[in-house]
Amino acid sequence: MGSYRKADENELVRASLDGDKLAFGEIVNRYRKMVARTVKGMLGDSVFAEDIGQEVFIKLFHSLSEFRGEAKLATYIQKIAVNLTLNEIKRRKRFFSMFSQKGDDEIYEYDVADHDHEEKRDAKEMVNKALMKLDPKFRTVVTMRMLQGYSTKETAEILGLPLGTVLSRLSRAQEQLKEILKKL
């Protein structure tokens, strides 16, 4: 995918719209880590995350004609990633509530236990565990802030929330995380 390495995002979008595989491949390569941080941060490091990651780029490809270039391509992709991941969280929540009597907290406990094969308590594992124990609406803002490094304003723009809501969620998430991290 060498020929588009130095191309700007508008050029990549135009070429992708013309069906250029190399151009879209370059977009995937440029933003795959960003999407992985969002999807895996919110869903956990699982095979589901990989599928959602693929869906993000497939949806991006099919909606590229709607991209006007007013916002950055990264922001546009980030919005798709957040929406698809939140949909998956809702779907999984419905699935679990249909087949078990577990409460929300227990569902997330299940997710954590599923990935907890090793005793090794490295930084990534600790972050994953802490995130999975958070309520999804807090997890989303924490992922944007902690893993993506977005400002509160950027987080509000991507999530389509008022700045005040983002600030209050961050503050409540911080309180929850303090309690969660004490136990880890």
Added chain:
Amino acid sequence: MKCSEVKNLIISSLDANSDPDGITRQLEEAGVSYDFSEGFSTRVIEKIFSAGLVVNRELEFVRNMSSVFYRIAISGVAAIVLLLISIYLMEGSISINSFLGLGDMSDESIVCLLTGN
């Protein structure tokens, strides 16, 4: 990086006045980084463009069907016109009765034909 340091980073990343970008970088250096598995891009591209191929094949099928329908429709119209001309030549008019082969029949003879009396 020690566990306690990572915990402090996580907590401080959520402060409204913190530098989230810097903290993200520090967390990445501590091993908190995410990526998809090897060959992710190739799989995405394959999924997108093989789906495109299916759509193209469907479009081609629809195009072929409409060209076949066009030919059938033209021959059908030609057959109908020929039939109407032959009816006109044989019966002298193109009424529904002559189309049904009842051109020179009266109502009574039809009743006789149907009842057998």
